[in-house]
Amino acid sequence: MLTVNSVSYGYTKKRKIIKNISLNLQPGTIYGLLGLNGEGKTTLIKLMEGLLLPKEGDIKFRGINSKERSGKYFDQVFYLGDTTNLPYLYVHDFGRMYGNFYSNFNYTEFENYLQEFQIDPNSHLSSLSLGQGKKVHLAFGLACNTAVLLMDEPTNGLDIPSKTIFRRLLANSLTPEKTVVIASHQIRDIDQLLDHLLILHHGELILDKSLSDINDQYAITSEITPGDEIIFQTEEVIGNKYLIVNRTEATSNMDIEFLFNAFINTSKTTVK
Ligand SMILES: Nc1ncnc2c1ncn2[C@@H]1O[C@H](COP(=O)(O)OP(=O)(O)OP(=O)(O)O)[C@@H](O)[C@H]1O
The missing domain is CATH 3.40.50.300 (P-loop containing nucleotide triphosphate hydrolases)
Structure with missing residues (x-):
């Protein structure tokens, strides 16, 4: 188009x-x-x-x-x-x-x-x-x-x-x-x-992805487990919030504001 x-x-x-x-x-x-x-x-x-x-x-x-x-x-x-x-x-x-x-x-x-x-x-x-x-x-x-x-x-x-x-x-x-x-x-x-x-x-496109791919590939969680690849984390009033690579079949509805913050501040770590 x-x-x-x-x-x-x-x-x-x-x-x-x-x-x-x-x-x-x-x-x-x-x-x-x-x-x-x-x-x-x-x-x-x-x-x-x-x-x-x-x-x-x-x-x-x-x-x-x-x-x-x-x-x-x-x-x-x-x-x-x-x-x-x-x-x-x-x-x-x-x-x-x-x-x-x-x-x-x-x-x-x-x-x-x-x-x-x-x-x-x-x-x-x-x-x-x-x-x-x-x-x-x-x-x-x-x-x-x-x-x-x-x-x-x-x-x-x-x-x-x-x-x-x-x-x-x-x-x-x-x-x-x-x-x-x-x-x-x-x-x-x-x-x-x-x-x-x-x-x-x-000046560069750091993300060009459909929401359905995003929901498949990433997940937001408040609890992390060994092996989780953390892309971004914040401290919220109610506890920590993490954007992680989705390792399950389940998909979630993405919080786009959180995802945006994650992608412009990204520093990946993996939980041991
Ligand atoms: N006509 C212009 N001449 C010179 N520089 C410009 C002109 N218009 C925009 N800029 C510069 O280009 C850069 C990008 O501006 P642009 O308006 O495209 O950003 P934006 O992402 O839409 O910003 P905002 O979210 O604040 O609306 C800025 O640094 C701005 O100062």
Whole structure:
């Protein structure tokens, strides 16, 4: 669907932000792109969107190179980023005008999504709060029905009930043809949605794994036994918590926040 082939990128020649990353995004999958502040999540998403072009390597959507600046690429790849700079328009006009840029945009769906978020299409974008503006952009992004939906911090500014609505709408909008990438610090807001985890650290992808493989390969435990390979441990109020290599047939539901901390602080030890 969308492939990132040995891509490197830096805003200046001296400093590479993205270092030789390769990825093959599959349809019907929601990816969580995680990383500490300033690790390059937004940069990688902008590269996938075609807003930035790789310095090395290439990015292709259904075989079309992002460097071609093809309308076919932009028609099917939607980027939902910072929504503080919305145009000076009524919400319905925004949908009608900007929807023209996307061949699968559906205005009725846009209105339905707005209704779910309790946004009046007759309101003016300039009169909306940050969270309300975000909802308009989310409604628009979903109604564009692009094959690839790239979302940078989509829950920023949303109140708690709206986060629940967002998760429901996104889950319902997923089709077998669609790929979603969500970059977020708010792991708890999105962890139930994710099929696949990508962790970016020091410009490199240190994890690119499906949640089902992760659940097979790793386990979280509060008690360790001889032979356990400890990947990470923390001291919690209720006792120690360990991420270990799973040596059993049993799979567990992963605590993604803990896994993330484990992968960026990893120092393996084996219990004797
Ligand atoms: N336009 C720019 N010009 C120069 N450097 C930039 C530019 N945009 C980002 N950077 C730098 O690139 C690095 C990666 O930034 P990026 O926004 O991609 O990180 P991020 O992982 O999305 O961060 P955050 O989690 O804080 O949003 C940072 O060090 C940032 O300062």
